[in-house]
Amino acid sequence: MANQTNRELQSIYVMWKRIMIRTVRAKGRLLGTFVQPLLFMVAFGLGLRGGGVENLSFILPGIIAMGAIMSSVMAGLSVMWDKEFGFLKEVLVAPVSRLSAVIGRAAGAITTAVIQSVWLAVVGMVIGARFNMVGALPALGMLILTSAIAVGIGLSFASIISDFESFQIVQNIIIMPMVFLSTAFIDVRSAPGWLAWVVRFNPFSYGIDGFRHFLTGMGGLPLWMDITVTVGVSVLAMVVSAVMFEKIEA
Amino acid sequence: MEPIVSVKNLKKTYKGGIRAVKGVSFELREGEIFGFLGPNGAGKTTTIKMLTTLLKPTDGEARVCGFDVRTQANQVRECIGVVFQQPALDNMLTARENLEFHARLYGLAGDAMRKRIGEVLRLVDLEQKADLLVKTFSGGMQRRLELARGLMHSPRVLFLDEPTLGLDVQTRAKVWEYIMRVRKSENMTIFLTTHYMEEAEKVCERVAIIDEGMIMKIDTPENLVNEVCDSVISVKTGDKIKQIKGVQIMKKNHTVELGVKDARQITRVVGELMKNYEIEELSIRKASLEDVYLKLTGKTIRDQETKSAGGHGPMRHGGGRH
Numbered sequence: 111m112a113n114q115t116n117r118e119l120q121s122i123y124v125m126w127k128r129i130m131i132r133t134v135r136a137k138g139r140l141l142g143t144f145v146q147p148l149l150f151m152v153a154f155g156l157g158l159r160g161g162g163v164e165n166l167s168f169i170l171p172g173i174i175a176m177g178a179i180m181s182s183v184m185a186g187l188s189v190m191w192d193k194e195f196g197f198l199k200e201v202l203v204a205p206v207s208r209l210s211a212v213i214g215r216a217a218g219a220i221t222t223a224v225i226q227s228v229w230l231a232v233v234g235m236v237i238g239a240r241f242n243m244v245g246a247l248p249a250l251g252m253l254i255l256t257s258a259i260a261v262g263i264g265l266s267f268a269s270i271i272s273d274f275e276s277f278q279i280v281q282n283i284i285i286m287p288m289v290f291l292s293t294a295f296i297d298v299r300s301a302p303g304w305l306a307w308v309v310r311f312n313p314f315s316y317g318i319d320g321f322r323h324f325l326t327g328m329g330g331l332p333l334w335m336d337i338t339v340t341v342g343v344s345v346l347a348m349v350v351s352a353v354m355f356e357k358i359e360a
Numbered sequence: 361m362e363p364i365v366s367v368k369n370l371k372k373t374y375k376g377g378i379r380a381v382k383g384v385s386f387e388l389r390e391g392e393i394f395g396f397l398g399p400n401g402a403g404k405t406t407t408i409k410m411l412t413t414l415l416k417p418t419d420g421e422a423r424v425c426g427f428d429v430r431t432q433a434n435q436v437r438e439c440i441g442v443v444f445q446q447p448a449l450d451n452m453l454t455a456r457e458n459l460e461f462h463a464r465l466y467g468l469a470g471d472a473m474r475k476r477i478g479e480v481l482r483l484v485d486l487e488q489k490a491d492l493l494v495k496t497f498s499g500g501m502q503r504r505l506e507l508a509r510g511l512m513h514s515p516r517v518l519f520l521d522e523p524t525l526g527l528d529v530q531t532r533a534k535v536w537e538y539i540m541r542v543r544k545s546e547n548m549t550i551f552l553t554t555h556y557m558e559e560a561e562k563v564c565e566r567v568a569i570i571d572e573g574m575i576m577k578i579d580t581p582e583n584l585v586n587e588v589c590d591s592v593i594s595v596k597t598g599d600k601i602k603q604i605k606g607v608q609i610m611k612k613n614h615t616v617e618l619g620v621k622d623a624r625q626i627t628r629v630v631g632e633l634m635k636n637y638e639i640e641e642l643s644i645r646k647a648s649l650e651d652v653y654l655k656l657t658g659k660t661i662r663d664q665e666t667k668s669a670g671g672h673g674p675m676r677h678g679g680g681r682h
Contacts, residue, residue, distance in 0.1 A: 117467030124464035132452045196448040204465035205437035359415050
């Protein structure tokens, strides 16, 4: 029993480590992680700057969360690559639970997402956003759980999809709309009724709202609800993707 | 002694109705080296995938190390090592990092892990290259690294799916050398598939000849060959050769192949041939597994190759299916 637990922990660790090594070695990915979201920030943040510091502080957590979600979905893309290059089989024949395999990948993707988010937050503060430092830690927790949901979605689709194009399509027609129709860019308090409902049905909304709440105090949904829904959905996302992973046949 | 691998009437039908494996049964004794022989598309890779828990059987039973591949997948995974037909290494990692990844998946860490990594690297002569990225490795080096990785956790059964596929002749010989070395030092059971008959004949203690998803015969290479004939006389002639006593006509194209059961009959048969027919060319060789295959299936492996290269046989590229 202790043996099995040890093996699961070792597996999670080494899968995380592999993703870290690969991320650092792939120069293109580093660029994508650190530069691309900056461009988003310029486009959205400065473009919508009409409202001044208040508005910037509201919109920035949305942009940061978007960056985190997008880079977490990449965990799914890395599974697609592993399928393509045969490496996935190495993991599938190992005596390791699929949940550990999923958690290991999630840990890797989330670490990247967190580093990216901290970087964006710092840049944001330099250009004038005001963040509540006391709330930074719980905000990070919300961001990690939100990323876990995105990882779960990415991995689940990667389990059932066999070609890259389809994965890109999933990203474009499922993930992107989910990000745009969430609290990342829509304020539930001022949105028209139907739109507010769409936002409420979007599981990303709660994590992003909680994140913003802790960071800026500008939450639009009840905080207890943010936390409950996000914790619940992220656990569900991990379990579902582990189940889907179990079904992959190489 | 209980067999370490036992397979009963194992079947696999893919979605779309392709019956890749149509009910195979065999057993492996602990410590033996057993070969699955057949052309691309015969069902070799599909069988290996079922035995290594990558694919769920449609029907039948398979036990590895006493565990059911269907219901005790994790226990099976613990006791096997696999080298896949297609490379399954991470090219962005070094050889050592690939091995570390594998080691930890099997619960090996710390000094024990470092020591074992050193051992297996030495076994395949890759110590000098341990810290280079795998993408800089040649095909042969990658195969050796995969072999080393398959051994990392000292499995009881090692599965090798076409271990020499896509390598040039010298490299192939080298890889076999390593496989034999590994087997000697680790004393494990090896299950391998190949379509290189000569190679199988040299290394395997027993082989199963498989064609179109079914096992035609299982025995030692010697017995299989002896059962068919001792020697083969190939003759190039314009004449139509009729039955000769003690001879079996195995193939009739522009070259006729005559199987001779008993080596002592060769001079007599050659004499008869020279006397009765206009012979352009004649050569004599020892019979091989290739001839056994021809006898059992009515075709040569090479025929099969060209056929599947033409894009027929849906089973080609066994390992490329995901």
